Structures are given as structure tokens and as C-alpha cells.
Amino acid sequence: DQQVKQNSPSLSVQEGRISILNCDYTNSMFDYFLWYKKYPAEGPTFLISISSIKDKNEDGRFTVFLNKSAKHLSLHIVPSQPGDSAVYFCAATDNYGQNFVFGPGTRLSVLP
Amino acid sequence: DTGVSQDPRHKITKRGQNVTFRCDPISEHNRLYWYRQTLGQGPEFLTYFQNEAQLEKSRLLSDRFSAERPKGSFSTLEIQRTEQGDSAMYLCASSPVGSSGNTIYFGEGSWLTVV
Numbered sequence: 001d002q003q004v005k006q007n008s009p010s011l012s013v014q015e016g017r018i019s020i021l022n023c024d025y026t027n028s029m030f031d032y033f034l035w036y037k038k039y040p041a042e043g044p045t046f047l048i049s050i051s052s053i054k055d056k057n058e059d060g061r062f063t064v065f066l067n068k069s070a071k072h073l074s075l076h077i078v079p080s081q082p083g084d085s086a087v088y089f090c091a092a093t094d095n096y097g098q099n100f101v102f103g104p105g106t107r108l109s110v111l112p
Numbered sequence: 113d114t115g116v117s118q119d120p121r122h123k124i125t126k127r128g129q130n131v132t133f134r135c136d137p138i139s140e141h142n143r144l145y146w147y148r149q150t151l152g153q154g155p156e157f158l159t160y161f162q163n164e165a166q167l168e169k170s171r172l173l174s175d176r177f178s179a180e181r182p183k184g185s186f187s188t189l190e191i192q193r194t195e196q197g198d199s200a201m202y203l204c205a206s207s208p209v210g211s212s213g214n215t216i217y218f219g220e221g222s223w224l225t226v227v
Binding site: 004006009032034036041042043044045046049051089091093098099100101102103104105 | 118145147152153155160203205218219
């Protein structure tokens with residue numbers, strides 16, 4: 001039972017354009033959501049997070065949107081850069097922050 | 113560097129051997145997590161410590177796996193009688209307790225190949 005889903009295994013975007021990565025979750029107990037970026041042979045790096053009391057959080061080129069009623073979140077990267085090419089994982093946790101559940105990831109390729 | 117540190121980064125072992133991985137969390141982070149990641153999958157939760165107490169274990173953690181955090185600082189993950197299916201990246205992460213505790217920070221991972 002996959003509680004966090006990322007239905008697009010891969011995404012290709014032209015440099016300078018917007019990248020939109022999507023994530024869906026099923027557990028209504030989740031109330032904190034995170035995005036991580038992972039390069040090959042490295043551990044995941046924290047990018048941005050959002051609490052369920054918000055619907056948007058922005059940090060530089062990265063914005064995360066949360067739609068609680070749809071149990072859906074998305075990560076927008078504007079403008080996309082070749083260095084953004086990596087695997088992006090969506091993660092979710094409950095208020096206690098004890099168990100973080102990760103999606104399977106989306107591989108983003110930003111083409112020069 | 114004060115990030116999460118893992119050792120060794122790579123380990124190749126023969127089936128049936130025991131292996132041990134070490135994790136040094138970020139200083140003053142009370143919580144320490146172990147995850148496993150295989151190709152094409154996201155990190156899968158294995159176990160979690162708050163200080164020296166192991167508070168949760170996944171069903172993925174069979175009897176051959178044991179994790180310790182004896183003094184509430186570094187942690188070890190031991191796999192006994194390794195099997196080829198144990199080949200994966202083993203990730204350690206840590207987080208503080210409190211209002212900022214809802215973010216975990218990963219180390220570089222330890223690659224295990226069982227031949």
C-alpha cells in the first residue's frame with residue numbers, strides 16, 4: 001500500500017522553463033510534507049517543506065503547493081537549470097515527525 | 113563539516129557474511145533514522161531512535177538486522193548472514209526534536225553489494 005505516490009517516473013524540461021513535479025498521498029494523518037533532491041550515489045538533500053496549515057511555501061526558485069482536499073502537492077522549479085537534473089522525492093509525515101514516508105521519485109532532466 | 117556521516121561508503125561482501133554500518137548524526141540531533149533504498153524506489157523506513165531508545169522498527173527489519181544507539185550519539189546497523197536481496201543503499205538521517213523537528217537530514221549513504 002503506497003501511501004505517497006509520484007506517478008511520473010520521469011520528466012524532461014527545457015532550461016529556463018518551469019518544472020512541475022507532482023505528488024499524491026492517501027493518509028489523512030499526514031500534515032507535513034517535504035521534497036528532497038537526490039544525485040546518483042549521494043544521499044537525499046532536503047529542498048523545501050510545507051505544513052498542512054499552509055497552501056504554498058516559496059524558497060527562491062522552488063515553490064511547493066499543497067491541496068489538502070485533493071491530497072495533492074506539487075513542486076514548481078522556475079526557472080529550471082541543468083543542475084536541477086536529479087531524482088526528486090516527495091515525503092510526508094504526521095505531527096510527531098517520527099515516520100517519514102517517501103514516494104518512489106521522479107527523475108527530472110533539464111535540457112540545455 | 114557537521115552533516116550526517118556514514119561509514120563505510122561502499123561495502124562488497126559475500127553472501128552469508130555479517131556487515132556493520134556506522135552513522136554519526138548531526139550534533140545535538142536527538143532523533144536518528146535508518147532507511148534503505150533500492151534502485152527505482154524511494155527510501156524505505158527501517159528503524160528510528162530518539163536518544164538511545166529504539167522507538168519504532170519496520171516489518172522490513174528482519175531478525176537478521178539489528179540497530180543500536182548505545183549512548184544516544186552514533187548508531188550502528190548490523191546485518192547478519194547477508195543475502196543478495198540485502199544489496200541496497202543504507203541511509204542514515206537525523207533530526208532535532210522540537211518545532212523544527214519535522215525535517216530529517218540524510219547522510220551520503222552506505223552502498224552494500226552482496227555477491
